Amino acid sequence: MSPLKKKAHAPEARPFAYNKKSLFCDGVDLRKLAGEFGTPLYVYSAEQIGYRYELFEAAFQEHTHTVCYSVKANSSLAILKLLGERGAGFDIVSGGELERVRKAFRPALKKVVFSGVGKQVWEIDAALKADILIFNVESEAELGLLAERAAAMGKRARFALRVNPDVFAETHPYISTGLSEHKFGIAIGLARAIYKKAAKNKSLDAAGVSVHIGSQIRSVDPFAAAMERVTGLIAELRTDGHQIRYVDAGGGLGIDYSQGDFDPAAEVARYAAALGGVIEGLGVRLLLEPGRFLVGQAGGLLTQVLYVKKNGAKTFVITDAGMNDLIRPSLYRAHHEILPVKQGKDAGKVDVVGPVCESGDFFAHDRVMSAVKPGELVLIEDAGAYGMSLASNYNSRVRPAEVLVEGRRARLVRRRESLRDLMAAETV
Numbered sequence: 001m002s003p004l005k006k007k008a009h010a011p012e013a014r015p016f017a018y019n020k021k022s023l024f025c026d027g028v029d030l031r032k033l034a035g036e037f038g039t040p041l042y043v044y045s046a047e048q049i050g051y052r053y054e055l056f057e058a059a060f061q062e063h064t065h066t067v068c069y070s071v072k073a074n075s076s077l078a079i080l081k082l083l084g085e086r087g088a089g090f091d092i093v094s095g096g097e098l099e100r101v102r103k104a105f106r107p108a109l110k111k112v113v114f115s116g117v118g119k120q121v122w123e124i125d126a127a128l129k130a131d132i133l134i135f136n137v138e139s140e141a142e143l144g145l146l147a148e149r150a151a152a153m154g155k156r157a158r159f160a161l162r163v164n165p166d167v168f169a170e171t172h173p174y175i176s177t178g179l180s181e182h183k184f185g186i187a188i189g190l191a192r193a194i195y196k197k198a199a200k201n202k203s204l205d206a207a208g209v210s211v212h213i214g215s216q217i218r219s220v221d222p223f224a225a226a227m228e229r230v231t232g233l234i235a236e237l238r239t240d241g242h243q244i245r246y247v248d249a250g251g252g253l254g255i256d257y258s259q260g261d262f263d264p265a266a267e268v269a270r271y272a273a274a275l276g277g278v279i280e281g282l283g284v285r286l287l288l289e290p291g292r293f294l295v296g297q298a299g300g301l302l303t304q305v306l307y308v309k310k311n312g313a314k315t316f317v318i319t320d321a322g323m324n325d326l327i328r329p330s331l332y333r334a335h336h337e338i339l340p341v342k343q344g345k346d347a348g349k350v351d352v353v354g355p356v357c358e359s360g361d362f363f364a365h366d367r368v369m370s371a372v373k374p375g376e377l378v379l380i381e382d383a384g385a386y387g388m389s390l391a392s393n394y395n396s397r398v399r400p401a402e403v404l405v406e407g408r409r410a411r412l413v414r415r416r417e418s419l420r421d422l423m424a425a426e427t428v
């Protein structure tokens with residue numbers, strides 16, 4: 001029986017909703033959180049993250065699979081622990097992320113896949129030592145280095161070539177990765193010869209093939225197209241005598257950033273049907289690397305209005321969060337809904353901006369929302385993925401605190417940085 005069928009109800013697609021005109025995250029009033037932990041504050045729903053993970057588990061239950069959560073989306077130790085305990089593996093791209101998995105939930109190290117175009121010697125060594133599941137290798141030179149390091153440690157490294165399928169995925173150009181003009185992976189046409197060469201090396205075990213075509217992809221067709229190219233390659237590799245046991249479909253399943261209808265269960269089911277149709281009967285373990293889909297809508301950035309001012313025809317709402325806390329609008333012109341914590345009626349058009357000294361420091365332009373006054377709170381929605389993990393100290397601003405809401409309780413899982421933290425690594 002699917003883990004979901006046992007549930008009395010599925011949560012809404014987002015954990016944030018009004019209760020008596022005040023915005024809550026599950027059972028917790030955001031005003032209370034701001035009072036207790038200050039702002040800007042990242043707020044995550046444990047229930048929503050667990051639910052999203054179980055959706056993946058349920059949708060892929062007919063296939064032998066491992067869901068390897070993509071740590072870069074949100075690398076909070078508490079979130080990694082929550083997912084690790086449920087059985088998730090992890091997709092990492094650095095020695096730092098490997099260390100996070102070790103610290104959060106050590107048993108998951110054996111379910112780690114290591115991606116990334118620029119792996120360094122120390123990172124490869126650490127991952128070999130941890131006996132991770134598989135290296136997703138992105139160049140021939142990297143494969144050579146992996147073989148060398150494995151030989152030096154008396155190990156045999158399981159690897160998959162991350163192939164570049166030259167498939168177009170409709171998304172922001174900065175986060176599309178599967179075209180031959182991108183830096184990622186190895187051109188699929190070259191892969192067979194590289195596997196052939198690798199077979200002669202005792203320190204390498206050609207265990208899989210991997211692909212990842214980009215992020216925030218809303219149509220499932222490109223995923224299926226990429227996987228078709230991969231299964232074609234697997235057939236050739238098997239003819240050549242390689243024992244391919246894993247196929248890694250990468251991540252990339254998108255979410256809705258507007259207030260449109262979004263049924264996460266239906267989205268994952270569509271995705272599973274598209275991939276499942278292609279890998280049916282292949283006899284491999286399917287690895288999946290979702291990031292955004294598991295955590296994006298589970299989180300929001302709670303911020304306080306500092307000032308409201310008019311410049312010419314424009315009204316600016318200036319918040320205590322800035323582009324250093326959430327860079328997606330500045331970097332991709334990404335849309336995030338912004339909700340006043342105290343519910344009101346739409347009153348007019350405003351620009352919601354941060355305190356950072358850049359005109360690119362904005363969360364919304366010409367947004368129709370209810371009037372907010374200094375001291376009031378607003379929530380920037382759908383900020384659970386690529387929010388805190390991309391936060392910086394620009395303008396010498398300390399990074400926000402993070403809380404995890406568990407039903408009616410909220411737990412501080414990362415304290416706000418202090419001015420001392422800000423300069424801790426420096427000397428005068």
Ligand SMILES: Cc1ncc(COP(=O)(O)O)c(C=O)c1O
Nearest residue numbers: 070215216251252289290291292
């Ligand atoms: C190799 C790899 N796997 C997984 C992901 C996670 O992507 P997403 O958060 O879109 O699911 C990424 C980011 O795009 C990635 O580069």
Ligand SMILES: N[C@@H](CCCC[NH3+])C(=O)O
Nearest residue numbers: 072175215216328385386
């Ligand atoms: N940072 C991007 C996603 C990058 C995915 C990296 N593999 C975003 O916020 O949408």
